[in-house]
Amino acid sequence: MFRVFLCQLFSADLFILPKKKNMPKPYLAVIILLSCSSLVISSCKNQTSLKLEKKIDKSFISEDEMPDSLSPAGIIELKIPSSGSNIYGFSYTANGKRLHPTVVMLHGMPGNERNLDLAQNLRRGGYNVVYFNYRGSWGSEGKYSYSNSLQDVSAVVDFITDSSNVERLKIDTSRIALVGHSMGAGIAMINGIKNHKIKAIAGISVFNPYTLLQGKEAQSNVLGLEEYISTLGMLKTDPESYLNDLLAHIKDYNIESMIASTKKPVLVIDEHTKNDYLGSIKKKKLIYKVWDTDHAFTNRRILLSIEIKSWLDKNLK
Numbered sequence: 001m002f003r004v005f006l007c008q009l010f011s012a013d014l015f016i017l018p019k020k021k022n023m024p025k026p027y028l029a030v031i032i033l034l035s036c037s038s039l040v041i042s043s044c045k046n047q048t049s050l051k052l053e054k055k056i057d058k059s060f061i062s063e064d065e066m067p068d069s070l071s072p073a074g075i076i077e078l079k080i081p082s083s084g085s086n087i088y089g090f091s092y093t094a095n096g097k098r099l100h101p102t103v104v105m106l107h108g109m110p111g112n113e114r115n116l117d118l119a120q121n122l123r124r125g126g127y128n129v130v131y132f133n134y135r136g137s138w139g140s141e142g143k144y145s146y147s148n149s150l151q152d153v154s155a156v157v158d159f160i161t162d163s164s165n166v167e168r169l170k171i172d173t174s175r176i177a178l179v180g181h182s183m184g185a186g187i188a189m190i191n192g193i194k195n196h197k198i199k200a201i202a203g204i205s206v207f208n209p210y211t212l213l214q215g216k217e218a219q220s221n222v223l224g225l226e227e228y229i230s231t232l233g234m235l236k237t238d239p240e241s242y243l244n245d246l247l248a249h250i251k252d253y254n255i256e257s258m259i260a261s262t263k264k265p266v267l268v269i270d271e272h273t274k275n276d277y278l279g280s281i282k283k284k285k286l287i288y289k290v291w292d293t294d295h296a297f298t299n300r301r302i303l304l305s306i307e308i309k310s311w312l313d314k315n316l317k
Contacts, residue, residue, distance in 0.1 A: 056306065056310060058306060060121055060122075060124045060125035060126075060305075060309065061121055061124075061302060061305055061306070064124075065095055065124055067095065068095050068096045068097065070097055071095075071096055071097035071170070072095060073092070073093060073094055073095040073123060073124075074092075074093050075090055075091070075092055075093070076090060076091045076093060076168070076169065077089075077090050078090055078091060078130070078132065078159070080132065080155055080156055080159045081155065081159075082135055082142070082148075082151060082152045082155035082156075083135075083142070083148070083151060083155070084142075085135050085140070085141035085142030086140065086141045087132055087133060087134065087135055087140040087141065087142070087152055087155070087156070088132065088133055088138075088139055088140050089130065089131050089132025089133060089156070090130075090131055090132075091128055091129070091130045091131075091160070091169050092119055092120060092123040092128065092129040092130075092131075093123070093128050093169060093170050094123055094126055094127055094128050094170065095124075095126075096170075097170070098170070099166070099170055099171060099172040099173075100126060100127060100128045100170050100171070100172055101126070101127050101128070101172050101175035101176070101177070101312070101316045101317055102127060102128040102129070102130060102160065102169075102171050102172065102175065102176050102177070103119075103122055103127050103128070103129045103130070103176075103177050103178075103179050103312070104129075104130045104132075104153070104156060104157060104160075104176065104177070104178050104179070105118075105119055105129060105130065105131045105179055105180070105184075106153065106178060106179070106180035106181070106184030106185070106187055106188050107131075107133070107134075107180075107181060107184050108180075108181045108182030108183040108184045108185070108205075108207070109182065109183040109184075109229075109232070109235070110137060110138075110232045110234050110235050111133065111137060111138060111184075113181060113182075113295075113296045114131065115179075115181055115204070116131065117301055117305070118179075118301070118304060118305050118308065119131060121305040121309065122305070122308070122309055122312070125309050126317070127309075127312065127316075128169065128170055128171060130156065130160055130169075132152070132156050134148065134149040134152045135148045135149070135152055136148065136235060136236035136237055137234060137235050137236070138234055142236070143236055143237060144235045144236050144237040144242070145237060145241070145242055145245045145246075146187075146209070146242065146245055146246040146249075147245055147246075147249060149183075149184075149187055150187055150190060150191050153178070153187060153188075153191040153192075153195075154191060154195060157176065157195060157197050157198065158197075160176075161173045161176070161197055173197070174199070175199055175316045175317070176197055176198055176199055177192075177198065177199060177200040177201065177202065177312060177315075177316050178191065178192040178198055178200075178201050178202070179201075179202045179203075179204070179308065180201075180202070180203050180204070180206075181203075181204045181205060182204070182205050182206075182207050182295065183207045185202075185203030185204055185205060185206040185207060185268075186203070186206055186207045186208055186209060186253070186255060188201050188202070188203055189201055189203055189206065189208075189255045189258060189259065189266070190252075190253055190255065190258065192264070193258045193259070193262045193264060193266075194258075198264070199264065199265075199315070199316060200264055200265040200266070200267075200311075200312070200315045200316055201264060201265075201266050201267070202266070202267040202268075202269075202308055202311065202312075203266075203267070203268045203269070204269050204270075204297065204304070205269070205270050205271055205272065205295055205297070206255065206268050206270060206275055208253075208255045208256070208274070208275060209246055209250055209253050210250060210251075210253045210254045210255055210256070211255075211256070211274070211275075211277075212274065213225075213246070213247065213250060214250065222243060222247075225239075225243065226239040226240075226243055227239075229242055229243075256275075256277055256278070256281075259278065259281060259283075259286060260281050260283070263285065264285065265285040265286075265311075265314075265315040266283075266285060266286045266287070267287045267308070267311045268286075268287070268288045268289070269289045269290075269291060269297075269304070269307065269308075270288075270289070270290050270291070271290065271291055271292070271293045271294060271295060271297065272290070273290060275288070276290075285315075287311065289307075291303075
Protein backbone atom coordinates (compact mmCIF):
# COMPACT_ATOMS: atom_id res chain seq x y z
CA MET A 1 0.00 0.00 0.00
CA PHE A 2 2.82 2.38 0.81
CA ARG A 3 4.38 1.74 -2.61
CA VAL A 4 1.01 2.43 -4.30
CA PHE A 5 0.71 5.58 -2.27
CA LEU A 6 4.12 6.83 -3.44
CA CYS A 7 3.35 6.00 -7.08
CA GLN A 8 0.10 7.91 -6.90
CA LEU A 9 1.79 10.75 -5.11
CA PHE A 10 4.42 11.24 -7.81
CA SER A 11 2.20 10.77 -10.85
CA ALA A 12 1.48 13.81 -13.03
CA ASP A 13 3.82 16.77 -12.55
CA LEU A 14 6.18 15.50 -9.86
CA PHE A 15 3.62 15.70 -7.08
CA ILE A 16 0.34 17.47 -6.37
CA LEU A 17 -0.56 18.44 -2.86
CA PRO A 18 -4.05 17.38 -1.77
CA LYS A 19 -6.41 20.31 -1.93
CA LYS A 20 -7.48 20.58 1.64
CA LYS A 21 -8.23 23.64 3.60
CA ASN A 22 -6.67 23.79 6.99
CA MET A 23 -4.28 20.98 6.17
CA PRO A 24 -2.39 19.93 9.30
CA LYS A 25 1.22 21.13 9.11
CA PRO A 26 2.68 17.72 10.09
CA TYR A 27 0.80 16.08 7.19
CA LEU A 28 2.13 18.66 4.76
CA ALA A 29 5.64 18.23 6.11
CA VAL A 30 5.49 14.43 5.64
CA ILE A 31 4.37 14.80 2.02
CA ILE A 32 7.16 17.25 1.21
CA LEU A 33 9.74 15.05 2.97
CA LEU A 34 8.64 11.94 1.08
CA SER A 35 8.65 13.84 -2.17
CA CYS A 36 12.15 15.21 -1.72
CA SER A 37 13.53 11.87 -0.46
CA SER A 38 12.16 9.96 -3.43
CA LEU A 39 13.52 12.50 -5.88
CA VAL A 40 16.96 12.26 -4.27
CA ILE A 41 16.88 8.42 -4.27
CA SER A 42 15.75 8.37 -7.90
CA SER A 43 18.54 10.77 -8.85
CA CYS A 44 21.14 8.66 -7.02
CA LYS A 45 19.94 5.47 -8.73
CA ASN A 46 20.12 7.11 -12.14
CA GLN A 47 23.64 8.38 -11.47
CA THR A 48 24.74 4.94 -10.22
CA SER A 49 23.27 3.30 -13.32
CA LEU A 50 25.09 5.76 -15.58
CA LYS A 51 28.37 5.14 -13.75
CA LEU A 52 27.98 1.35 -14.15
CA GLU A 53 27.27 1.74 -17.86
CA LYS A 54 30.34 3.92 -18.27
CA LYS A 55 32.52 1.36 -16.46
CA ILE A 56 31.68 -1.40 -18.96
CA ASP A 57 34.18 -0.97 -21.78
CA LYS A 58 32.72 -2.50 -24.94
CA SER A 59 35.55 -1.48 -27.26
CA PHE A 60 36.92 -5.05 -27.15
CA ILE A 61 33.92 -6.01 -29.30
CA SER A 62 33.66 -3.01 -31.59
CA GLU A 63 37.26 -1.85 -32.17
CA ASP A 64 40.35 -3.53 -33.59
CA GLU A 65 43.52 -3.04 -31.59
CA MET A 66 46.88 -1.63 -32.66
CA PRO A 67 49.36 -4.55 -32.86
CA ASP A 68 52.21 -4.44 -30.38
CA SER A 69 55.42 -3.81 -32.33
CA LEU A 70 57.38 -6.49 -30.45
CA SER A 71 54.74 -9.06 -29.55
CA PRO A 72 51.47 -8.70 -31.47
CA ALA A 73 48.40 -10.82 -30.87
CA GLY A 74 48.32 -14.01 -32.90
CA ILE A 75 47.48 -17.69 -33.12
CA ILE A 76 49.74 -20.62 -32.21
CA GLU A 77 48.82 -24.18 -33.18
CA LEU A 78 49.14 -26.73 -30.40
CA LYS A 79 49.78 -30.48 -30.27
CA ILE A 80 49.33 -31.61 -26.69
CA PRO A 81 50.11 -35.08 -25.30
CA SER A 82 47.36 -36.66 -23.20
CA SER A 83 47.75 -40.22 -21.87
CA GLY A 84 49.65 -41.41 -24.93
CA SER A 85 47.53 -39.61 -27.53
CA ASN A 86 47.97 -36.24 -29.21
CA ILE A 87 45.15 -33.75 -28.94
CA TYR A 88 45.04 -30.72 -31.19
CA GLY A 89 44.13 -27.11 -30.61
CA PHE A 90 45.47 -23.59 -30.73
CA SER A 91 46.03 -20.50 -28.62
CA TYR A 92 44.82 -17.02 -29.42
CA THR A 93 47.63 -15.04 -27.80
CA ALA A 94 46.85 -11.58 -26.48
CA ASN A 95 48.52 -8.39 -27.64
CA GLY A 96 51.75 -7.40 -25.84
CA LYS A 97 54.78 -9.23 -24.51
CA ARG A 98 53.74 -9.42 -20.86
CA LEU A 99 52.20 -12.58 -19.40
CA HIS A 100 48.41 -12.52 -19.72
CA PRO A 101 45.50 -14.09 -17.87
CA THR A 102 44.35 -17.12 -19.82
CA VAL A 103 41.02 -18.77 -20.59
CA VAL A 104 40.81 -22.42 -21.61
CA MET A 105 37.65 -23.00 -23.67
CA LEU A 106 35.86 -26.35 -23.42
CA HIS A 107 33.42 -27.29 -26.17
CA GLY A 108 30.35 -29.44 -25.72
CA MET A 109 29.36 -32.71 -27.34
CA PRO A 110 30.19 -32.89 -30.16
CA GLY A 111 31.32 -29.24 -30.26
CA ASN A 112 29.50 -27.72 -33.21
CA GLU A 113 29.27 -24.45 -31.27
CA ARG A 114 32.91 -23.62 -30.63
CA ASN A 115 32.35 -20.13 -29.18
CA LEU A 116 35.29 -18.78 -31.16
CA ASP A 117 33.60 -15.38 -31.45
CA LEU A 118 33.72 -15.26 -27.66
CA ALA A 119 37.34 -16.43 -27.78
CA GLN A 120 38.40 -13.66 -30.19
CA ASN A 121 36.55 -11.04 -28.18
CA LEU A 122 38.25 -12.13 -24.97
CA ARG A 123 41.62 -12.18 -26.75
CA ARG A 124 40.99 -8.63 -27.92
CA GLY A 125 40.09 -7.79 -24.32
CA GLY A 126 43.53 -8.82 -23.05
CA TYR A 127 43.17 -12.57 -22.46
CA ASN A 128 44.95 -15.52 -24.03
CA VAL A 129 42.37 -18.08 -25.09
CA VAL A 130 43.28 -21.74 -25.55
CA TYR A 131 40.93 -23.98 -27.53
CA PHE A 132 41.38 -27.72 -28.09
CA ASN A 133 39.50 -30.86 -29.11
CA TYR A 134 39.24 -33.70 -26.61
CA ARG A 135 40.67 -37.11 -27.37
CA GLY A 136 38.67 -38.85 -30.07
CA SER A 137 36.95 -35.68 -31.30
CA TRP A 138 37.47 -33.63 -34.43
CA GLY A 139 40.76 -35.25 -35.43
CA SER A 140 42.41 -35.59 -32.01
CA GLU A 141 43.86 -39.03 -31.36
CA GLY A 142 42.48 -41.57 -28.92
CA LYS A 143 39.00 -42.49 -27.74
CA TYR A 144 36.29 -40.03 -26.83
CA SER A 145 34.84 -40.53 -23.35
CA TYR A 146 33.72 -38.38 -20.45
CA SER A 147 36.55 -39.46 -18.16
CA ASN A 148 39.10 -38.98 -20.96
CA SER A 149 37.78 -35.46 -21.57
CA LEU A 150 38.26 -34.60 -17.89
CA GLN A 151 41.84 -35.87 -18.08
CA ASP A 152 42.43 -33.92 -21.31
CA VAL A 153 41.60 -30.65 -19.54
CA SER A 154 44.30 -31.36 -16.96
CA ALA A 155 46.74 -32.29 -19.74
CA VAL A 156 46.11 -28.99 -21.51
CA VAL A 157 46.45 -26.92 -18.34
CA ASP A 158 49.68 -28.75 -17.43
CA PHE A 159 50.99 -28.15 -20.96
CA ILE A 160 50.37 -24.40 -21.04
CA THR A 161 51.76 -23.91 -17.51
CA ASP A 162 54.91 -25.91 -18.18
CA SER A 163 58.00 -23.72 -17.95
CA SER A 164 58.95 -24.57 -21.54
CA ASN A 165 55.69 -23.07 -22.86
CA VAL A 166 54.88 -20.16 -20.53
CA GLU A 167 56.93 -17.49 -22.31
CA ARG A 168 56.02 -18.65 -25.81
CA LEU A 169 52.30 -18.68 -25.03
CA LYS A 170 52.51 -15.61 -22.71
CA ILE A 171 50.71 -17.44 -19.88
CA ASP A 172 50.28 -15.92 -16.43
CA THR A 173 50.09 -19.22 -14.56
CA SER A 174 48.43 -17.62 -11.54
CA ARG A 175 45.42 -16.45 -13.56
CA ILE A 176 43.79 -19.28 -15.50
CA ALA A 177 40.05 -19.84 -15.95
CA LEU A 178 37.97 -22.54 -17.58
CA VAL A 179 34.98 -21.52 -19.70
CA GLY A 180 32.84 -24.39 -20.97
CA HIS A 181 29.66 -24.85 -22.97
CA SER A 182 27.02 -27.58 -22.43
CA MET A 183 28.81 -30.88 -21.79
CA GLY A 184 32.04 -28.87 -21.65
CA ALA A 185 30.53 -26.62 -18.98
CA GLY A 186 29.98 -29.60 -16.70
CA ILE A 187 33.51 -30.78 -17.38
CA ALA A 188 34.78 -27.28 -16.58
CA MET A 189 33.04 -27.36 -13.20
CA ILE A 190 34.22 -30.85 -12.26
CA ASN A 191 37.84 -30.35 -13.32
CA GLY A 192 38.19 -26.65 -12.49
CA ILE A 193 36.89 -26.80 -8.93
CA LYS A 194 39.36 -29.59 -8.07
CA ASN A 195 42.29 -28.33 -10.14
CA HIS A 196 44.60 -26.13 -8.04
CA LYS A 197 45.89 -24.41 -11.19
CA ILE A 198 42.44 -23.04 -12.04
CA LYS A 199 41.36 -19.79 -10.40
CA ALA A 200 37.81 -19.37 -11.76
CA ILE A 201 35.20 -21.39 -13.69
CA ALA A 202 32.37 -20.31 -15.99
CA GLY A 203 29.71 -22.54 -17.53
CA ILE A 204 27.33 -21.74 -20.39
CA SER A 205 24.27 -24.02 -20.34
CA VAL A 206 25.76 -26.44 -17.82
CA PHE A 207 25.11 -30.15 -18.42
CA ASN A 208 25.12 -31.84 -15.03
CA PRO A 209 25.22 -35.63 -15.47
CA TYR A 210 24.71 -36.21 -11.75
CA THR A 211 21.19 -34.76 -11.82
CA LEU A 212 20.18 -35.45 -15.43
CA LEU A 213 21.17 -39.12 -15.57
CA GLN A 214 19.69 -40.05 -12.20
CA GLY A 215 16.20 -39.70 -10.78
CA LYS A 216 12.81 -39.71 -12.49
CA GLU A 217 13.95 -38.57 -15.91
CA ALA A 218 17.14 -40.63 -15.98
CA GLN A 219 15.92 -43.37 -18.29
CA SER A 220 14.58 -41.03 -20.98
CA ASN A 221 17.68 -38.83 -20.72
CA VAL A 222 20.02 -41.82 -21.08
CA LEU A 223 18.08 -43.12 -24.08
CA GLY A 224 18.08 -39.67 -25.68
CA LEU A 225 21.82 -39.27 -25.15
CA GLU A 226 22.47 -42.76 -26.51
CA GLU A 227 20.51 -42.01 -29.66
CA TYR A 228 22.24 -38.67 -30.13
CA ILE A 229 25.76 -40.10 -29.76
CA SER A 230 24.97 -42.66 -32.46
CA THR A 231 24.61 -39.80 -34.97
CA LEU A 232 27.96 -38.15 -34.17
CA GLY A 233 30.45 -39.47 -36.70
CA MET A 234 33.09 -36.93 -35.68
CA LEU A 235 33.51 -38.70 -32.33
CA LYS A 236 35.59 -41.88 -31.94
CA THR A 237 33.26 -43.65 -29.56
CA ASP A 238 30.13 -45.73 -29.40
CA PRO A 239 27.05 -44.91 -27.32
CA GLU A 240 27.28 -47.96 -25.06
CA SER A 241 30.91 -47.52 -24.00
CA TYR A 242 30.49 -43.76 -23.58
CA LEU A 243 27.47 -44.13 -21.31
CA ASN A 244 28.98 -47.04 -19.38
CA ASP A 245 32.03 -44.91 -18.61
CA LEU A 246 29.92 -41.90 -17.64
CA LEU A 247 27.50 -43.81 -15.41
CA ALA A 248 30.28 -45.80 -13.73
CA HIS A 249 31.69 -42.60 -12.24
CA ILE A 250 28.51 -40.58 -11.86
CA LYS A 251 28.82 -40.31 -8.07
CA ASP A 252 32.02 -38.32 -8.63
CA TYR A 253 30.22 -35.73 -10.74
CA ASN A 254 27.99 -34.03 -8.16
CA ILE A 255 28.37 -30.51 -9.55
CA GLU A 256 25.86 -29.02 -7.11
CA SER A 257 27.87 -30.23 -4.13
CA MET A 258 31.16 -29.09 -5.71
CA ILE A 259 29.88 -25.57 -6.35
CA ALA A 260 28.40 -25.35 -2.86
CA SER A 261 31.73 -26.24 -1.24
CA THR A 262 34.23 -24.39 -3.43
CA LYS A 263 35.78 -21.03 -2.59
CA LYS A 264 36.53 -20.32 -6.24
CA PRO A 265 34.47 -17.83 -8.29
CA VAL A 266 31.83 -19.64 -10.37
CA LEU A 267 29.61 -18.21 -13.10
CA VAL A 268 26.70 -20.20 -14.57
CA ILE A 269 24.59 -18.82 -17.41
CA ASP A 270 21.86 -21.23 -18.51
CA GLU A 271 19.04 -21.11 -21.03
CA HIS A 272 17.16 -23.81 -19.09
CA THR A 273 16.05 -24.29 -15.49
CA LYS A 274 17.40 -27.77 -14.87
CA ASN A 275 20.09 -26.28 -12.63
CA ASP A 276 17.72 -24.05 -10.63
CA TYR A 277 19.02 -25.67 -7.43
CA LEU A 278 21.99 -23.32 -7.85
CA GLY A 279 19.69 -20.42 -6.99
CA SER A 280 19.42 -21.73 -3.42
CA ILE A 281 23.19 -21.78 -2.87
CA LYS A 282 24.07 -18.61 -0.98
CA LYS A 283 27.65 -17.84 -1.92
CA LYS A 284 29.12 -14.45 -2.79
CA LYS A 285 31.36 -15.95 -5.46
CA LEU A 286 28.56 -17.81 -7.25
CA ILE A 287 26.61 -16.04 -9.98
CA TYR A 288 23.71 -17.97 -11.49
CA LYS A 289 21.60 -16.59 -14.34
CA VAL A 290 18.99 -17.94 -16.76
CA TRP A 291 18.62 -16.17 -20.11
CA ASP A 292 15.84 -16.40 -22.65
CA THR A 293 17.73 -17.85 -25.61
CA ASP A 294 18.55 -21.15 -27.31
CA HIS A 295 21.22 -23.71 -26.47
CA ALA A 296 23.85 -21.97 -28.61
CA PHE A 297 22.92 -18.52 -27.21
CA THR A 298 22.36 -17.48 -30.81
CA ASN A 299 20.67 -14.15 -30.09
CA ARG A 300 22.87 -13.29 -27.11
CA ARG A 301 26.38 -13.55 -28.52
CA ILE A 302 27.44 -9.95 -27.84
CA LEU A 303 25.85 -9.89 -24.40
CA LEU A 304 27.55 -13.21 -23.62
CA SER A 305 30.96 -11.72 -24.44
CA ILE A 306 30.28 -8.67 -22.30
CA GLU A 307 28.98 -10.73 -19.37
CA ILE A 308 31.87 -13.20 -19.33
CA LYS A 309 34.58 -10.58 -19.84
CA SER A 310 33.12 -8.41 -17.05
CA TRP A 311 33.12 -11.43 -14.75
CA LEU A 312 36.68 -12.38 -15.72
CA ASP A 313 37.86 -8.82 -15.17
CA LYS A 314 36.61 -9.01 -11.60
CA ASN A 315 37.86 -12.50 -10.81
CA LEU A 316 40.95 -13.09 -12.95
CA LYS A 317 42.63 -9.77 -13.72
